Amino acid sequence: MQKLSLVILLFLAVNVKAQIPDITMSRPVPGGPITITYYNPLALNADDYFYEADQNERKGDLKVALALYDKAANGFNLSRRNAQYSAALLRLSNVHMLMNNFSVAEKLVLQGALMNYSKAGNITGEMNAYQQLAKIYLAADKLTEALWFSTQQGILAQRLSNQNAYISSLLGVARVKIKKQEFNLANYDLNRAETLARSNNYTDFSTQISDARKAIADGQNLKK
Helix, strand or coil: CCCHHHHHHHHHHHHHHHCCCCCEEECCCCCCCCCCCCCCCCCCHHHHHHHHHHHHHHHCCHHHHHHHHHHHHHHHCCCCCCHHHHHHHHHHHHHHHHHHHHHHHHHHHHHHHHHHHHHHHHHHHHHHEEEEEEEEHHHHCCCCCCHHHHHHHHHHHHHCCCCCHHHHHHHHHHHHHHCCHHHHHHHHHHHHHHHHHHHCCCCCEEEEEEEEHHHHHHHHHHHH
16 A cells, blocks of 8 residues: 555656746747746756846846746746746846847746736736836837837726836836827826926936937937
């Protein structure tokens, strides 16, 4: 009986191990699904990987950051830390966006992070996913989608009374309107963002607002 139990336990362990995915991706096929490989690392400290990935992303070492975020996401997934796993997927998506891998960046959010946040009822996570999608679509010149997701981010930010995120959404909307050469409308959103930032004593948005105003001025000069 003990031998039979041991055999059953070993069988279950092998099957569970075989079913645990890592999100390491092969070269994406345009229009195709994200492909994943399967492995179970012997030693993995997901928090350390995430920290190192963040540092490398800030320095511009995107290939290194990509590999480290991948390892962090796998570690969080293995340990069932779902919120951290989804956050790592968003950061992984952001690096792919910076490398112009827009299709992969989009799928990591739509098929990964956003789905996980929605299942968990994590509204803050959904809002962050909308913000990331807006950034991806803006970078890919899909302006209708970028505007929609920035607007949805703002709606959720207001539901959560999150002024910081709401200001970010206004800036996202303004960037789309700048690309569409709707400079007067963009100025309106920038003014709202600036007023809210000042009333809440937020200084983090100063550079973004200044850059947006410069982009408007440059665009208006080109139209003359």
